[in-house]
Amino acid sequence: EAGVVQSPRYKIIEKKQPVAFWCNPISGHNTLYWYLQNLGQGPELLIRYENEEAVDDSQLPKDRFSAERLKGVDSTLKIQPAELGDSAVYLCASSLYRGTGELFFGEGSRLTVL
Amino acid sequence: SQELEQSPQSLIVQEGKNLTINCTSSKTLYGLYWYKQKYGEGLIFLMMLQKGGEEKSHEKITAKLDEKKQQSSLHITASQPSHAGIYLCGAGVINTDKLIFGTGTRLQVFP
Numbered sequence: 001e002a003g004v005v006q007s008p009r010y011k012i013i014e015k016k017q018p019v020a021f022w023c024n025p026i027s028g029h030n031t032l033y034w035y036l037q038n039l040g041q042g043p044e045l046l047i048r049y050e051n052e053e054a055v056d057d058s059q060l061p062k063d064r065f066s067a068e069r070l071k072g073v074d075s076t077l078k079i080q081p082a083e084l085g086d087s088a089v090y091l092c093a094s095s096l097y098r099g100t101g102e103l104f105f106g107e108g109s110r111l112t113v114l
Numbered sequence: 115s116q117e118l119e120q121s122p123q124s125l126i127v128q129e130g131k132n133l134t135i136n137c138t139s140s141k142t143l144y145g146l147y148w149y150k151q152k153y154g155e156g157l158i159f160l161m162m163l164q165k166g167g168e169e170k171s172h173e174k175i176t177a178k179l180d181e182k183k184q185q186s187s188l189h190i191t192a193s194q195p196s197h198a199g200i201y202l203c204g205a206g207v208i209n210t211d212k213l214i215f216g217t218g219t220r221l222q223v224f225p
Contacts, residue, residue, distance in 0.1 A: 041218070042118075042202050042214075042216050043202075045214075048212075056212060091157070099211045101162055102147070105156030108154075108155070
């Protein structure tokens with residue numbers, strides 16, 4: 001069974017440029033999460049989806065960040081424009097059902113903003 | 115808001131030694147989860163603890179939950195280089211489906 005797939009693995013951009021990350025969760029997992037992980041820190045939730053509905057986006061900086069999961073399967077996280085402080089690893093995870101603490105993570109997308 | 119504090123922040127041990135990592139919550143724990151992360155990779159679920167006093171083991175890794183102390187410990191027996199990585203605890207936030215994480219403990223095991 002394929003795990004959570006993320007792309008790109010690495011992205012280097014200049015500040016003020018846009019960037020997008022893609023995530024394909026494990027088949028059958030209705031819950032999808034985007035986490036932000038800064039160096040030396042634990043992951044912080046940005047947004048959580050139940051199917052195509054964003055049920056928790058309270059930590060998503062909506063002035064520059066957006067996310068979508070149109071068909072309730074794969075998801076895209078976008079930053080526009082990127083700032084220096086956005087340099088981090090963006091992790092996608094999925095779970096079989098809501099409320100579980102057993103999440104399956106992708107390998108992450110490492111963003112460097114110059 | 116609830117916070118999880120892990121100690122120590124980093125640990126360097128010789129192969130074969132035992133070690134313990136602690137996770138302390140600022141609020142009552144409703145489910146405690148341990149994950150491992152290798153550098154540059156995603157998190158891998160290790161185990162889940164839900165009841166006070168519960169203890170689980172996976173190979174040479176044992177985790178315990180002390181609800182009264184709002185604390186969990188992860189113990190590795192006879193550490194191996196394969197145990198190296200970052201160990202993170204996660205906890206469910208009451209009345210939400212949210213999962214928060216501690217800052218992690220970086221473990222290095224040298225031969």
